[in-house]
Amino acid sequence: MKIVKFGGSSIADLDSITTVLSIIQKASQEEELAVVFSAFGGVTENLLKCAHLARQNDPSYQALLLDMEKRHLQLVKQLIPVQKQSSVLTYVKVRFNELEDLYHGIFLIKEFSPRTSDYVVSFGERISAFVLAEALKVAGLNARFVDARDLIRTNDRFGNAKVIFPTTNQLIYDYYSKNKGLLVITGFVASTDKGETTTLGRSGSDYTAAIFAAALKATSLEIWTDVSGVMTADPKLVYSAITIPQLSYSEAMELSHFGAKVVFPATMQPAMRRKVPVYIKNTFQPEAEGTLICETSENTKLIKGISSLSHISLLNVQGSGLVEVVGVSSRVFGTLARAQVNVVLISQASSEHSICIAIKSDDADLAREVLESEFHYEILAGEMDKVQIMPNMAVIAVVGENMKHHPGASGRLFQALGRNNINVSAIAQGSSELNISAVIKQSDLQKGLNALHEAFFLSDNKVLHVFLIGVGLIGKALIKMIQSQLAKLQEEYMLDIKIHGLANSRFMSFDEDGFDLSTVPVPAEKDLPMNLQVFLNTMNSMNFSNSVLVDCTASQEVADTYERVLESKVAIVTPNKKANSGPLEKYKVLKKLSGQRNIKFLYETNVAAGLPVINTLQDLILSGDKVIKIEGVLSGSMNYIFSELSKGAPFSEVVAQAKEKGYTEPDPRDDLSGMDVARKILILGREAEQELHFEDVSVQSMVPEDCAHLDSVDVFLEKLKDHDGHFKQLLAEADQKNEKLRFMAVLENGKATVGLKSVDSTHPFYSLVGSDNMILFTTERYHEFPMIIRGPGAGADVTAAGVFADIIRLGNYSR
Numbered sequence: 092m093k094i095v096k097f098g099g100s101s102i103a104d105l106d107s108i109t110t111v112l113s114i115i116q117k118a119s120q121e122e123e124l125a126v127v128f129s130a131f132g133g134v135t136e137n138l139l140k141c142a143h144l145a146r147q148n149d150p151s152y153q154a155l156l157l158d159m160e161k162r163h164l165q166l167v168k169q170l171i172p173v174q175k176q177s178s179v180l181t182y183v184k185v186r187f188n189e190l191e192d193l194y195h196g197i198f199l200i201k202e203f204s205p206r207t208s209d210y211v212v213s214f215g216e217r218i219s220a221f222v223l224a225e226a227l228k229v230a231g232l233n234a235r236f237v238d239a240r241d242l243i244r245t246n247d248r249f250g251n252a253k254v255i256f257p258t259t260n261q262l263i264y265d266y267y268s269k270n271k272g273l274l275v276i277t278g279f280v281a282s283t284d285k286g287e288t289t290t291l292g293r294s295g296s297d298y299t300a301a302i303f304a305a306a307l308k309a310t311s312l313e314i315w316t317d318v319s320g321v322m323t324a325d326p327k328l329v330y331s332a333i334t335i336p337q338l339s340y341s342e343a344m345e346l347s348h349f350g351a352k353v354v355f356p357a358t359m360q361p362a363m364r365r366k367v368p369v370y371i372k373n374t375f376q377p378e379a380e381g382t383l384i385c386e387t388s389e390n391t392k393l394i395k396g397i398s399s400l401s402h403i404s405l406l407n408v409q410g411s412g413l414v415e416v417v418g419v420s421s422r423v424f425g426t427l428a429r430a431q432v433n434v435v436l437i438s439q440a441s442s443e444h445s446i447c448i449a450i451k452s453d454d455a456d457l458a459r460e461v462l463e464s465e466f467h468y469e470i471l472a473g474e475m476d477k478v479q480i481m482p483n484m485a486v487i488a489v490v491g492e493n494m495k496h497h498p499g500a501s502g503r504l505f506q507a508l509g510r511n512n513i514n515v516s517a518i519a520q521g522s523s524e525l526n527i528s529a530v531i532k533q534s535d536l537q538k539g540l541n542a543l544h545e546a547f548f549l550s551d552n553k554v555l556h557v558f559l560i561g562v563g564l565i566g567k568a569l570i571k572m573i574q575s576q577l578a579k580l581q582e583e584y585m586l587d588i589k590i591h592g593l594a595n596s597r598f599m600s601f602d603e604d605g606f607d608l609s610t611v612p613v614p615a616e617k618d619l620p621m622n623l624q625v626f627l628n629t630m631n632s633m634n635f636s637n638s639v640l641v642d643c644t645a646s647q648e649v650a651d652t653y654e655r656v657l658e659s660k661v662a663i664v665t666p667n668k669k670a671n672s673g674p675l676e677k678y679k680v681l682k683k684l685s686g687q688r689n690i691k692f693l694y695e696t697n698v699a700a701g702l703p704v705i706n707t708l709q710d711l712i713l714s715g716d717k718v719i720k721i722e723g724v725l726s727g728s729m730n731y732i733f734s735e736l737s738k739g740a741p742f743s744e745v746v747a748q749a750k751e752k753g754y755t756e757p758d759p760r761d762d763l764s765g766m767d768v769a770r771k772i773l774i775l776g777r778e779a780e781q782e783l784h785f786e787d788v789s790v791q792s793m794v795p796e797d798c799a800h801l802d803s804v805d806v807f808l809e810k811l812k813d814h815d816g817h818f819k820q821l822l823a824e825a826d827q828k829n830e831k832l833r834f835m836a837v838l839e840n841g842k843a844t845v846g847l848k849s850v851d852s853t854h855p856f857y858s859l860v861g862s863d864n865m866i867l868f869t870t871e872r873y874h875e876f877p878m879i880i881r882g883p884g885a886g887a888d889v890t891a892a893g894v895f896a897d898i899i900r901l902g903n904y905s906r
C-alpha cells in the first residue's frame with residue numbers, strides 16, 4: 092500500500108488535474124493506493140478571505156463565494172460526463188449553500204472564531220476529494236471518498252489540533268479492513284471526539300498523508316508538488332541549484348528548519364517513526380526522479396544542502412562580569428524566553444567574555460530592552476556593556492550527516508566565504524555535526540549561497556563568471572581562446588569559465604547559464620541596447636561568486652566604473668589603459684581598493700600586450716628593488732610602422748597596414764600622437780612607485796597638424812598621404828647615418844620623454860623588427876646591465892593571450 096498526496100498547486104486547473112488523474116491511474120496499476128488531496132489551488136485562501144470580509148460586514152464576500160462555486164461547478168462539468176454529473180453537482184451545490192449560511196451568520200454576528208474557521212476551510216478538501224473521487228470512478232477505478240474527519244481524532248485546539256494517535260490509528264485500520272478500494276481522502280481536516288471539525292495546521296495535508304502511511308504501514312509515501320524535490324539550495328537565489336536525490340530524515344528536518352519550502356518534515360513525523368520512505372515528486376515533471384527521504388540515505392555527498400534564514404539580528408552581550416560567573420547564560424536565555432523571543436543561534440567563545448545570539452530582527456528591540464533591564468545593575472556597575480545589536484544579518488548553513496567525523500567541511504565553508512570577501516560575524520556548530528551555521532550580512536547572502544553551492548556541489552571545479560565589455564578585435568580573440576582552452580582547463584586545472592554578459596558600444600546580451608561559445612556570440616540588434624549602468628546592475632544582480640568584469644574597450648566611460656565594480660566585489664581584468672593612466676589619485680584609489688578588499692584588478696596587457704612587463708615590474712618592487720630608469724619601445728604599431736618604412740612603402744600605407752594587422756588602437760592617431768606610449772610609460776612609472784602625472788611626460792606627436800582633428804579614421808588615413816614625403820625624408824636622414832628610427836619612451840628622475848629617435852647599431856633597440864616591443868629596466872639590483880624584456884607587443888592573439896592569462900590567474904587566487 093502506497094499513500095500519495097497532491098497539494099493545491101497540483102490540482103489548480105483542468106490541465107493539472109488531468110495529469111494528476113493519469114498519475115494515479117498509472118500508479119494504481121502497480122500497487123494498492125490511497126490518495127490524499129488538498130483543496131483545489133487557491134480555494135483555502137478564498138474561503139478565509141470570504142470569512143474575513145463577512146466578519147468586517149463587507150457584503151462583497153458574496154461575489155467571491157459565487158465565483159468559487161462557479162469554478163467548482165465548472166470543474167465538475169469538465170471532469171465528469173453529463174449523464175453522471177447531476178449527483179456530483181448537487182453535492183457541490185449543497186456544500187456551497189451550507190457555506191452561504193455560514194458566511195451569512197458571520198456577517199450578522201461579525202465574529203469568526205478558530206472553531207468556525209476550521210469548519211469553513213474544511214469545505215475545500217471535502218469538495219475537492221469528493222469531486223476527484225467521482226472523476227476517478229469515471230476513469231474506471233474503484234474509488235471511495237473518505238472524509239478524514241471520521242477517522243482522524245484530535246484535541247480541540249482549533250487551527251492546529253493535536254492528533255490522538257491510538258484512536259486515530261485504530262479507526263483508520265478498522266476502516267481500511269472493512270472498505271477495500273482506492274481510498275480518496277480529504278487532507279488537512281480532522282475532528283474532536285465530539286464531532287467538531289478541526290484542522291492540522293501548517294502543511295496539514297502532508298500530515299494527513301503521513302498519518303495514513305503510518306497507520307496502514309504503507310510501503311512508501313509520495314508527496315506530489317510543483318517542484319522536483321528538495322533542492323541543494325533555493326533555486327531563486329542559486330541558479331545552479333539541483334535536486335537532492337536522497338536525504339535522511341534528520342537532514343530533511345535540519346534543512347526545513349531553515350525554511351526549505353518543499354516539505355515540512357514535522358508533518359512527516361508519523362511516517363518517519365514507522366520508517367516509511369517519503370518521495371517528493373513533481374506533478375508537472377512526473378518522470379523526474381525527485382527526492383527520497385528515508386532513515387539512512389545512500390547519498391555520499393559531504394553536505395546535502397545549503398540553507399539560509401533572512402532578517403536576522405545579532406545580539407551581543409559582553410563584559411567582564413560574564414567571565415566565570417555561573418548563571419549568566421541562564422539569565423540571558425530565561426529573560427529572552429519570558430519575552431517570547433525565539434533564539435535562532437548561539438555562540439559563546441571559551442573566554443566567556445561575550446555571548447552572541449541570533450534572533451529575528453522583529454524581536455531585536457524587545458530583546459535589547461528586556462536584557463538591559465535584567466542586567467540593569469551589572470551595566471550600571473560597568474561589569475557588562477550595553478547590549479549591542481547588529482541588524483540586517485542572515486544565517487547561512489550547510490547541512491549533511493556526512494560532515495560528522497569528516498575533517499575539512501568547515502574549512503571549505505570558511506574558505507569559500509573568505510575568498511568571496513564575505514565576513515563571518517558568528518559561527519555555530521553542534522556536536523551532532525549535522526549543520527554548520529555562519530552569520531553574515533544580509534547583503535552578502537546571495538553571493539554566499541552561490542559561493543558555498545559552488546564549493547560543495549558543482550563538481551570540484553572552480554567557476555569564473557565573466558562579463559565582457561568590448562567584443563572587438565581583442566574581445567573576439569579572447570572568446571575564441573577561452574572556447575579552445577576550456578576542456579583542458581576543466582580537466583587539468585579544475586577551472587571552468589562561463590561568460591554571462593557581453594557588450595559592445597551598441598548592444599548587450601546576457602545568459603545566466605553562460606553563453607555557448609562554439610560560435611563567437613556578438614551582441615546584435617536582436618539583443619538589448621547597450622546601457623552601461625544596466626549592464627553593471629544586471630551583472631550585480633546575477634550575484635555570482637568569482638565574477639570578473641573584462642573590459643576590452645578603449646573607453647574612458649567604462650574605465651570610470653572600475654571603482655564601483657571593485658566595490659561590488661567583482662574583479663577586473665583589462666587591456667584598457669584609461670583607468671591607470673588617468674589622474675594619479677584615481678589610480679591610487681583603485682590600487683588601494685583592490686588591495687584592501689582583496690579583489691583583483693589585473694592589467695598585464697596595459698603595456699606590451701602579453702609580454703610579462705607589469706607582473707615583472709611588480710615582482711621587482713615587491714622584492715624591494717628600486718627602479719632607476721625605464722627605457723622602452725612600447726608601441727607595437729609604431730615599431731611596425733618605422734621598421735616597415737625602411738622597406739620602401741609610403742608612410743600612410745604602412746600605417747593602414749598596422750591598423751589592418753590589429754596593432755593600432757581603435758583610432759591609429761592614438762599611437763601616432765604618442766599618447767598610447769605616454770600612457771604606458773606613465774603606468775610603468777606608477778607601478779615603479781613614482782608619483783607620476785601626465786604633465787611629467789613630454790610627448791612628440793607624429794600626427795601632422797592638419798590630420799589631428801579629422802572626424803573619421805578613413806579620412807585621416809587618406810589625408811596622411813600628403814605627408815608621406817616628410818617621413819621619407821626622416822628615414823633618409825637616418826639611413827645616411829646608418830641608423831634606425833625608433834619611437835621610444837625614457838623615464839628617469841621623475842620625468843618621461845616620448846618621441847622618435849634615431850639609434851645606431853650599438854643600441855639595443857636597433858635590432859627590433861615587426862611589432863616588437865622592448866623594455867629595459869635599470870634598477871638598484873639590475874644596475875650594471877638592465878633587465879630586458881622583448882617580443883611582439885601588439886596584435887589580437889598576443890593581447891588576448893595576456894588577458895586570458897590574467898583571467899586564469901584570478902582562478903588561482905579564488906581557488
Ligand SMILES: NC(=O)c1ccc[n+]([C@@H]2O[C@H](COP(=O)([O-])OP(=O)(O)OC[C@H]3O[C@@H](n4cnc5c(N)ncnc54)[C@H](O)[C@@H]3O)[C@@H](O)[C@H]2O)c1
Nearest residue numbers: 561562563564565595596644645646666667757885886890
Ligand atoms: N590591439 C592590440 O594589440 C592591443 C594590445 C594591448 C591592449 N589593447 C587594448 O585593448 C582594447 C581593445 O582594443 P581592440 O583593438 O579590441 O579595439 P576594437 O575597437 O576592435 O574593440 C573595441 C570594442 O569595444 C566596444 N566599445 C567601445 N566603447 C564601448 C563602451 N563605452 N561600451 C561598450 N562597448 C564599447 C566596441 O564596440 C568594440 O566592440 C583597447 O583598450 C586597446 O588599447 C590592444
Ligand SMILES: N[C@@H](CCO)C(=O)O
Nearest residue numbers: 726727728755756885
Ligand atoms: N596600439 C598598441 C596596442 C598595445 O597596447 C600598440 O601598438 O602597441
Ligand code: NA
Nearest residue numbers: 695698700702
Ligand atoms: Na604586458
